[in-house]
Amino acid sequence: MAVQETVDHKYVYDFAEGNKDLKDLLGGKGANLAEMTNLGLPVPPGFIITTEACKAYLATGEEPAGLAGQIATHLEALEREMGRRLGDPDDPLLVSVRSGAKFSMPGMMETVLNVGLNDRSVVGLSAQAGGNDRFAWDSYRRLIQMFGKTVCEVPGEEFEHALDEAKRAKGTTNDLDLDADDLRGLVDAYKRIFVKHTGREFPQEPREQLDLAIRAVFESWNAERAVVYRRQERIPADLGTAVNVVSMVFGNLGPDSGTGVAFTRDPGSGAQGIYGDYLANAQGEDVVAGIRNTVPLQELEQLDKKSYDELLAFMARLEGHYKDLCDIEFTIERGKLWMLQTRVGKRTAAAAFVIAGQLVDEGLIDLDEALHRVNGAQLAQLMFPRFRLDHEFQPVAKGIGASPGAASGKVVFTSARAVELAAEGESVILVRRETNPDDLNGMIASQGILTSRGGKTSHAAVVARGMGKTCVSGADEIDVNVPAKRFTVAGQTVNEGDIVSIDGTTGKVYLGEVPVMPSEVVQYFEGSIEPEHIDNPLVRAVHRIMTHADGKRRLAVRTNADTGADAARARRFGAQGIGLCRTEHMFLGDRRELVERLILARTDDERDSALAALLPLQRDDFVEIFREMDGLPVTVRLIDPPLHEFLPPLEQLAVNVAVAQERGEDVAKEEALLAAVRRMHEENPMLGLRGVRLGLVIPGLFAMQVRAIAEAAVAVTRAGAVAKPEIMVPLVGAVQELETVRAEAEKIIAEVVGDSGVEVLIGTMIEVPRAALTAGQIAEAAQFFSFGTNDLTQMAWGFSRDDVEGAFFWRYLELGIFGISPFESIDRDGVGRLVRIAAEEGRAARPELKLGVCGEHGGDPDSVHFFHEVGLDYVSCSPFRVPVARLEAGRAAVETDGSDSR
Numbered sequence: 001m002a003v004q005e006t007v008d009h010k011y012v013y014d015f016a017e018g019n020k021d022l023k024d025l026l027g028g029k030g031a032n033l034a035e036m037t038n039l040g041l042p043v044p045p046g047f048i049i050t051t052e053a054c055k056a057y058l059a060t061g062e063e064p065a066g067l068a069g070q071i072a073t074h075l076e077a078l079e080r081e082m083g084r085r086l087g088d089p090d091d092p093l094l095v096s097v098r099s100g101a102k103f104s105m106p107g108m109m110e111t112v113l114n115v116g117l118n119d120r121s122v123v124g125l126s127a128q129a130g131g132n133d134r135f136a137w138d139s140y141r142r143l144i145q146m147f148g149k150t151v152c153e154v155p156g157e158e159f160e161h162a163l164d165e166a167k168r169a170k171g172t173t174n175d176l177d178l179d180a181d182d183l184r185g186l187v188d189a190y191k192r193i194f195v196k197h198t199g200r201e202f203p204q205e206p207r208e209q210l211d212l213a214i215r216a217v218f219e220s221w222n223a224e225r226a227v228v229y230r231r232q233e234r235i236p237a238d239l240g241t242a243v244n245v246v247s248m249v250f251g252n253l254g255p256d257s258g259t260g261v262a263f264t265r266d267p268g269s270g271a272q273g274i275y276g277d278y279l280a281n282a283q284g285e286d287v288v289a290g291i292r293n294t295v296p297l298q299e300l301e302q303l304d305k306k307s308y309d310e311l312l313a314f315m316a317r318l319e320g321h322y323k324d325l326c327d328i329e330f331t332i333e334r335g336k337l338w339m340l341q342t343r344v345g346k347r348t349a350a351a352a353f354v355i356a357g358q359l360v361d362e363g364l365i366d367l368d369e370a371l372h373r374v375n376g377a378q379l380a381q382l383m384f385p386r387f388r389l390d391h392e393f394q395p396v397a398k399g400i401g402a403s404p405g406a407a408s409g410k411v412v413f414t415s416a417r418a419v420e421l422a423a424e425g426e427s428v429i430l431v432r433r434e435t436n437p438d439d440l441n442g443m444i445a446s447q448g449i450l451t452s453r454g455g456k457t458s459h460a461a462v463v464a465r466g467m468g469k470t471c472v473s474g475a476d477e478i479d480v481n482v483p484a485k486r487f488t489v490a491g492q493t494v495n496e497g498d499i500v501s502i503d504g505t506t507g508k509v510y511l512g513e514v515p516v517m518p519s520e521v522v523q524y525f526e527g528s529i530e531p532e533h534i535d536n537p538l539v540r541a542v543h544r545i546m547t548h549a550d551g552k553r554r555l556a557v558r559t560n561a562d563t564g565a566d567a568a569r570a571r572r573f574g575a576q577g578i579g580l581c582r583t584e585h586m587f588l589g590d591r592r593e594l595v596e597r598l599i600l601a602r603t604d605d606e607r608d609s610a611l612a613a614l615l616p617l618q619r620d621d622f623v624e625i626f627r628e629m630d631g632l633p634v635t636v637r638l639i640d641p642p643l644h645e646f647l648p649p650l651e652q653l654a655v656n657v658a659v660a661q662e663r664g665e666d667v668a669k670e671e672a673l674l675a676a677v678r679r680m681h682e683e684n685p686m687l688g689l690r691g692v693r694l695g696l697v698i699p700g701l702f703a704m705q706v707r708a709i710a711e712a713a714v715a716v717t718r719a720g721a722v723a724k725p726e727i728m729v730p731l732v733g734a735v736q737e738l739e740t741v742r743a744e745a746e747k748i749i750a751e752v753v754g755d756s757g758v759e760v761l762i763g764t765m766i767e768v769p770r771a772a773l774t775a776g777q778i779a780e781a782a783q784f785f786s787f788g789t790n791d792l793t794q795m796a797w798g799f800s801r802d803d804v805e806g807a808f809f810w811r812y813l814e815l816g817i818f819g820i821s822p823f824e825s826i827d828r829d830g831v832g833r834l835v836r837i838a839a840e841e842g843r844a845a846r847p848e849l850k851l852g853v854c855g856e857h858g859g860d861p862d863s864v865h866f867f868h869e870v871g872l873d874y875v876s877c878s879p880f881r882v883p884v885a886r887l888e889a890g891r892a893a894v895e896t897d898g899s900d901s902r
């Protein structure tokens with residue numbers, strides 16, 4: 001029989017075969033281990049099982065064909081290189097089995113250490129460690145514990161109870177007091193727990209241990225906490241994880257061993273220097289878990305100068321190579337330094353800007369690249385307020401400023417309670433001794449996180465920084481008692497529900513609610529810090545990068561504002577005009593009565609008199625806005641919502657009338673109102689008499705608004721300013737609607753404007769799908785289009801923007817039907833396609849047609865990139881998002897229009 005020729009798909013890579021650009025295939029950890037290996041840095045040898053193998057396994061529940069053989073081949077090569085065999089009773093090779101996805105998901109997936117230990121090789125390990133029995137048995141019990149919990153789902157508490165029991169029997173609370181015999185006894189206890197829960201003995205065969213651990217890592221991709229984390233961080237669900245099989249090195253072999261984490265710059269502030277934590281005689285997991293308090297990395301210089309100098313040299317090398325802040329995990333085994341991980345490190349928003357600026361100064365990157373390395377979400381974070389601290393507020397504790405921001409809220413002690421209270425709309429601060437991956441939901445729900453243990457690299461710190469949540473870690477004056485739902489600090493007791501405030505920049509903790517003040521970045525945007533006088537490194541970096549973004553961007557940025565004050569603020573933030581002035585608020589407050597008169601009018605005279613009374617009020621509103629926007633375009637939208645929104649609610653009115661009738665009062669006026677409200681009642685007001693439809697039904701309404709706009713523009717111009725009004729008609733679906741409004745408007749404008757020199761444009765919103773699909777026709781009658789993507793999203797999907805987010809979006813997000821709410825970020829495939837069609841067909845019909853967007857998407861970073869790609873002229877967003885849109889428009893320009901910086 002002919003030998004069947006199958007070329008196996010390559011599922012396993014040796015470190016020497018990979019590089020940092022293979023993150024899709026090898027995951028971030030694997031790709032960077034490979035890169036370090038190729039740079040000649042001391043990485044413990046190992047191999048990587050690809051994300052493709054994981055995806056194949058998750059799809060079928062079985063290892064793909066060829067994988068087992070490839071693992072065997074790479075394992076043999078590893079054994080040859082190390083001169084040791086897995087499971088060898090005399091001189092065993094041990095390996096760690098670690099997850100590593102394309103994007104870092106700290107602590108969300110599984111790791112199993114010390115694979116290869118069994119009843120026989122534990123003796124060999126002791127000999128290897130110079131007769132250190134205690135170390136060997138401790139390693140073995142760690143393996144059974146980790147393996148049992150992560151691979152075989154044995155409840156972790158059972159192992160913890162057994163460990164506590166062993167310590168109690170010994171009369172100690174410290175693990176280090178357990179000697180080799182105690183640990184041997186603990187191994188027996190652990191094995192019994194294992195048998196009880198799995199119905200089988202702990203596997204002695206090393207290759208079986210390895211295969212089961214690899215499977216467990218594959219499966220951990222779909223563990224609930226990993227799924228939640230991906231959703232939060234918007235990491236796609238279909239990437240899979242790679243698995244790194246790495247020969248073990250030990251940081252817990254004595255005082256000349258240890259483990260640590262280092263950053264090439266401060267990930268909190270971006271400041272240059274050496275940042276990190278070191279823990280002597282410990283394994284890496286002890287540092288990240290925040291279980292024992294670490295010492296600053298600088299102290300390593302005294303402990304082991306050779307390793308310290310070497311580490312510093314490697315850090316400088318890595319930073320120069322990656323041209324960015326790197327974070328590093330390392331272990332020292334009996335004086336020999338090993339690099340266990342590196343990656344471009346997570347950082348706070350402030351550090352992102354500061355570091356990008358520094359790297360430009362150092363000539364490592366150019367300004368395009370600096371712009372690429374920051375983003376609008378980070379800038380938005382820098383615009384959050386900070387605490388205003390006067391002497392009344394004294395901190396009660398000080399921990400590590402692990403993730404900046406100012407947060408106040410009710411104290412909670414469990415993730416579940418945090419989720420519960422947050423769902424009721426409360427701000428909460430999650431307080432824990434230390435967090436672990438099971439706290440993820442609570443961390444997401446909280447305003448801030450406070451822990452009493454752990455450093456800048458503890459779980460709480462790393463995850464909070466990644467999420468942009470305020471976090472203070474390691475506030476060790478705080479004594480947390482979770483079961484009693486309270487903590488004590490400085491002689492005071494704080495119970496669940498009490499309010500605390502935490503400052504993630506300074507690490508200070510306050511009792512009660514501390515008031516806040518605007519951030520320095522906002523003060524800069526507001527113009528209260530002149531560029532020449534910026535001495536704050538963050539503000540200087542923001543200024544520099546924003547200036548570059550403004551120079552590069554093709555999209556203009558306008559604002560949505562309907563008061564003079566908002567217009568003025570947005571202008572200071574860099575808005576280049578108003579893209580949407582909603583006029584409906586001008587019909588509320590003490591003008592409601594006039595609007596009621598308008599709606600209830602039975603004769604033309606009654607209606608005209610109500611409109612005549614509204615006209616000067618509207619004109620004054622526009623005068624104020626045009627003045628603030630002197631020289632810049634102002635798009636005023638004619639009234640949009642259904643008129644019944646200006647009347648009292650039907651049920652309440654009906655009850656009032658019935659009660660008054662019962663009392664025999666004169667209710668003629670109320671009855672007329674009730675009749676009008678009944679007449680105007682609609683089942684689907686969003687799809688009812690609103691927008692242009694209203695303007696066509698109520699004679700004189702739009703005419704009054706057009707006149708007020710034109711008169712205001714003329715008045716402002718005569719006073720020496722420049723008004724550039726653009727009148728926008730809402731909810732148009734057919735060109736005839738626009739033509740009708742326009743014909744009347746043009747007459748009024750001609751009459752009012754005369755020879756004042758004022759030019760008034762007339763255009764339309766594109767927010768009904770039919771308008772997008774007939775844009776070519778509509779453009780014949782419009783000087784500009786502005787996409788109302790709120791309504792366009794609502795109508796394209798056929799769901800009500802008022803109701804659905806609470807009703808079922810959670811489920812759609814859970815199922816992955818949405819990655820993010822389409823009201824928040826543009827649905828490129830559906831709603832985006834309508835925008836594209838309308839832009840193309842509109843411009844084909846009228847090449848000079850101005851195109852903008854004024855729905856909420858105008859300030860959403862990803863959507864801004866889309867609008868840039870489609871070729872719109874501007875985006876318009878709320879004042880606070882103007883700087884974000886400017887930055888993202890700049891980023892879109894350097895990213896899509898090509899940059900020679902990479």
Ligand code: PEP
Binds near residue numbers: 767789790791
């Ligand atoms: C829109 O629909 O996107 C829009 C800007 O108008 P409004 O939100 O006022 O309906």
Ligand code: MG
Binds near residue numbers: 767788790791
């Ligand atoms: Mg709308």
